[in-house]
Amino acid sequence: MDHVTAIDSYVRELDRRLHGPRRRKADMIVEVRDGLRDAADAVRAGSPGVSPAEAERQAVEEFGPVPDLAPEFQTELAVTQAWRTAWVFAVALPLVMTVTTLMWRGGGSGVEPGAAYLDLARATDLFLIVASVSFAVALLALHVLARRAASPVGLVRTVGVAALCTVLAMMVSGLFLTMGAPGGGISLWGALVGGLPTLPGYGLLFYLGVRCLRLTRPRRPGAGRPSRRPAPVPSA
Incomplete structure (x- = not known):
């Protein structure tokens, strides 16, 4: 050799x-x-x-040996992915809410929306605000867990699940708001077709969530499980 x-x-x-x-x-x-x-x-x-x-x-x-050390390195990579995912969601969700609000105000039909529509719109805005704050808290939690010698694996998985649920909730809410828009409601098919331009963005956000879950999933035999030892504090 x-x-x-x-x-x-x-x-x-x-x-x-x-x-x-x-x-x-x-x-x-x-x-x-x-x-x-x-x-x-x-x-x-x-x-x-x-x-x-x-x-x-x-x-x-x-x-x-590599099999003994790889899980610890894998955990650090998973934490880095979770940190990036939480950062993207914490920044993107307020932007989504701002853009959709401006579009709604600028493209209004002049027809007063019904109570149910307003309730759904307000609930969607509240959800986006709470989700954005939650992802920001997750960023802090990842740092705190790393510094306190606590396992970050559970939080990484939580970030992944939260990301997937957030994307699905945004898509469903968007469909209902589009279908029930005052004076301009359309069919489900029309709403799906009209939402095609947003799919790349939703797809990216969904991928980030899936990535968090995949990086903490047990690998093939011999690859080991993600380490539950603390990982170094991640950076962007």
Whole structure:
């Protein structure tokens, strides 16, 4: 085995097992590779007679088996994904509410909406406000859990489920508001067709929620489960 094979083989196996935000994963792999190379250099500095290949082998052995360490790295990736998801929702939901309100006011038909329609519109606005605040609180909670040595896995899954439920609620509410618009209500089919331009945005938000759940799901045999040990505080 040549000088780089032990470390490169270790890094390739770790890379294969990890799933998550690509930039953070790439940074993580680089950090591991650099750490192993520094450890191998330290072995050779302390024992000049040790061959480069043996120094790498010792560095990899001291670092620990990939199956044991991968779950901890995977948890960090899951937390990063949850942090990004919560950030997007915390910012996007107030924007959605603002845009839809302006569109409703600017495109009004002059017909006074009924009580049921107003109740649904107000409930939708209240839901968006509460959801946005909740996702903002989730951002803080992810930091607090990490600093207090608590497991963030449950919160990551909660963020994922909340994201999916929020998107579905927004879509259903939008359909009903479109169908029951005063003076301009349309059929269900018409509302579905008219909502096609919003599907990419909803699809992205839905994907973020699914991603949170997938990154905390147990992998194939040997890949291990996400670690329940605290993860480093995430960044955007």
